[in-house]
Amino acid sequence: MLEWLVALCFVILVVLIWPGFKYFNNESQSDALHQGLGISQLAKIDKTGRCVSEQEGSDGAQAGDEKKRAVALICKPSALANYLLKHCRTFSNYSPCVGWTWRASALLQSVYEACCPYDSPVQFVRDNLQLSDEGLVALDWAVPTYQKRRRTSSHSTSPVLLIIPNSFGKITRNLLKLCETALSHGYLPAVFNRRSHNGTPLTTLKLQQFGDPADLREAVRYIRHRQPAGKLYAVSESTGSGLLLSYLGECGSSSYVTAAVCLSPVFRCQSWFENALCWPLQWALALYQKICLSRYKTVLGETIQTDTLFSSCSLRDLEEALFCQTIAPPGTSSSCNTSATWDVYWERNEPLRDVDEVAIPVLSVCAQDDPIRGDAQSTIPLELFETNPHFFLLLTDHGGHCGFSTQSEGSQAGASGSVGPVAAPSSGMGSRQISWSHKALLEFFRATTDFFAAEERTKQLAARRRGLGGGAAGRTFRNRSVSTCKRVPECSHNIHAIYNWQRSYTR
Secondary structure: OHHHHHHHHHHHHHHHHHHHHHHHHHHHHHHHHHHHHOOOOOOOEOOOOOEOOOOOOOOHHHOOHHHHOOEEEEEOOOHHHHHHHHHOHHHHOOOEOOOOOHHHOHHHHHHHHHHOOOOOOEEEEEEEEEOOOOOEEEEEEEEEOOOOOOOOOOOOOOOEEEEEOOOOOOOOHHHHHHHHHHHHOOOEEEEEEOOOOOOOOOOOOOOOOOOOOHHHHHHHHHHHHHOOOOOEEEEEEHHHHHHHHHHHHHHHHHOOOOEEEEEOOOOOHHHHHHHOOOHHHHHHHHHHHHHHHHHHHHHHOOOEOHHHHHOOOOHHHHHHHHHOOEOOOOOOOOOOOHHHHHHHHHHHHOOOOOHHHOOOOEEEEEEOOOOOOOOHHHHOOHHHHHHOOOEEEEEEOOOOOOOOOEHHHHHOOOOOOOOHHHOOOOOOOOOOOOOHHHHHHHHHHHHHHHHHHHHHHHHHHHHHHHHOOOOHHHHHHHOOOHHHOOOOOOOOOOHHHHOOOOOHHHO
């Protein structure tokens, strides 16, 4: 009994001291990382050629050093990057919680957003999709609780927001708030559930591998069939970004996604499974996944060594037991090289394996003090954002893992009021504080859509001018009736016309 009391006192002491310690410790780490990255917040293009956010404006000399360094947009200079810097004010308007509060702790705000229940004013309508191999995945469409009609019309032009949860299938507080915010801004949120996740029946012996986008590809095809007139956007959370990046890389310009955002993504997933997480977090995540799989223990025993699976204490052992140590068919040798199989597994499932084929703008929102992803210098592929014009990194000093708590949330928790440049319109869902990361992704979607619309208008205008150019042919054409001009029908998801390999926003 005495040992438990000592442990409880130790936990309380850590909770009280940890936020202040992390604050002062992160200041020195942030300075070192910014010096290593060479980030300059005072200019749009730094000496290394990267495009970074400009935070010093009207605040100027009155802004402190910490506020200047609060967030940076790291990307390759391009026309789209300049447009984002000009029109996405949320990118440079992040005021993280600091000082002696639990919201300043990266670990505590990450656990809060992942585990704390949330009284969401939305409900979900499920579509179970039977795949080509007779497996089942589910799409949960978010609708307001006050809405009587639970289904949306197939003729709706509202944009669809495809949300991919983490690879463990946990529906977090952050995800529920994202569905609420998306609904209030006119989107149709749809949460993608993998096989056996969140009550989805497991009808085959096949589970979805970490970076296998085959099931997601069929789900996107269904969404396009159900909502053919609406644009499609995608958001992934945490380790779910591995599936989204794999899909965008494999499909390239045929992904039918207009733009995508990864919230607190894990990029180098093999090394993350091997040695990124501390053992308490590894044990907790492994326990959660084993609890979800326990209902299928008998049927999985036909192809998986369930004794090894349910005795695993780390994420790597669990992933190996699920996909690398299958039971050999009768009459064959059961011996196998586990290490080689593990490496081959990640050759097929590493999210960045086909990153050069991604053909749409992708924004990654990351925090330097992310306790789940690990050290920023070794886990964030900065060279990807510096060289690939399709990838944009929004890097904050503080924020934890999918937390990004702000000072307004800390001082006005639960209070209603203004939410900044992307304030939620009146939609009958009430007025709540919108997360900074959610405001940032909505601004990113709006800005990219406006940019491509302007680019398309410029192309059409240039084509008309070429068609009406000088010479006899031009004069003859101008004397014709306007009705003889062939008008190309517009299509909201004509991705091939916008995302070709001569895209102007990469210039």
